[in-house]
Structures are given as structure tokens and as C-alpha cells.
Amino acid sequence: MNSIFKFFTPKDKKFQPLFEQAGSNVLKISQALLLALSATDMEKRKEHIKEVERLEHVGDDITHSIFLELSKNFITPFDREDIHALASAVDDIADYIxxxxxxxxxxxxxxxxxxxxxxAELLVEMCTDLEKAIKELRSFKNIRVIADACVRINSGENQADYVCNLAIARLFEFETNAIELIKQKEVLQTLELATDKCEDAANVLESILVKNA
Structure with a gap:
């Protein structure tokens, strides 16, 4: 019955293009963040940070468009709850970056x-996998691509936990300036939270995969 329903359901021309835009945009944000952190020139760093901000606003607009389409359309390519959850998770990644x-x-x-x-490098890797997986939602023909991407994202989040915890431990051991310690710790934890949001998005993708593959 599910296959018959899919046969008669009109091809999605609204949600998938928006999700692909969101996936591409969040990858660009992660790349801009890495450029900002890698820049040794302060003016260059500021330019990359401004680009992160611009792309975050672009992501907000895409998320708003997805929610608007969700309110207007009765037939959706997959569960409405999953559409909302995936859009929210991708938007959260952008917010934390x-x-x-x-x-x-x-x-x-x-x-x-x-x-x-x-x-930041892990975020780029995870967002690259996320973008690949989202593209495969168009047809569900290469479900292994989605599943493998989710595994790599989960692995990346575990690595991020380790990197963050080790860095904070070293801060407490070696950093004597309390203000600098607080600033560094805050940035590290926010970066790690962005990787958590990547894992949240992967979990939604796995749920969609189970229901639709």
C-alpha cells in the first residue's frame, strides 16, 4: 500500500528544493566558520564572521519558507513532524555556528x-555528509548514502565531545587568566553544541529513512 501511495503522490517540487538549499547553506556556514578560525589577519577574520552572519540569515529565510509550505500543503513527501524536525535541526546547526x-x-x-x-573542521565534515544525505531524500534510491552519512555524523559528534572535553581540561590545568579561560571555554562548548545539532539532524534523517525506505 505504501508503494501504491507513493506512485500516486505528486512529485515533491516544494520541500526537497528548500531542504537542499538549507543543506548547501549550512555547509557554507561551516566553511566560513573554519576560514574565520584559520585566519591570522584580524580583518580577514571579521570578514568571514560577517559572512557567517549573512548565511545564518539566509538559513532563517529558508527555514521560514519550509514552515510556510508546511502550513499550506496537505500532502507532504514524508511525515510533517519529520519535516519540521529536520528543518529545525538544520537551522539549529546554523544558529550555534x-x-x-x-x-x-x-x-x-x-x-x-x-x-x-x-x-570547525569536524563541523565542515559533518555538514558535508548532511548535505549529501539530504540530497538523497529526493528519491530514496541510494539509502546507503543516507545511512553511511548518519554513521559518520554520529562518529564526528563523538570526536567533537572528546576534543572539547580534552581542551577544557587543559584550560583548567594550564590557563592562569580566569577571564581568558571563561572566554575560551564558552567558545569551545558552543562549537561542540553545533556538532550536537548535526547529530540531531542525522537522527531525524534516520527516522525518515526507517519510515520511507
């Missing part, structure tokens, strides 16, 4: 350690 970049600028964090760069 933006928060990380903003905190670096607001707190005037100039000492960007290896741990912060490693977390």
Missing part, C-alpha cells in the same frame, strides 16, 4: 587554539 563566530568577535578571542580549529 553563528553563536560561536559571534562570541569569538564579542569576547575578542584572539588565541584560536588547535581544538577550536579541529571542531
Amino acid at each position: 553563528h553563536a560561536s563566530a559571534s562570541n569569538i568577535e564579542l569576547y575578542n578571542v584572539t588565541n584560536i587554539g588547535d581544538a577550536m580549529i579541529k571542531l
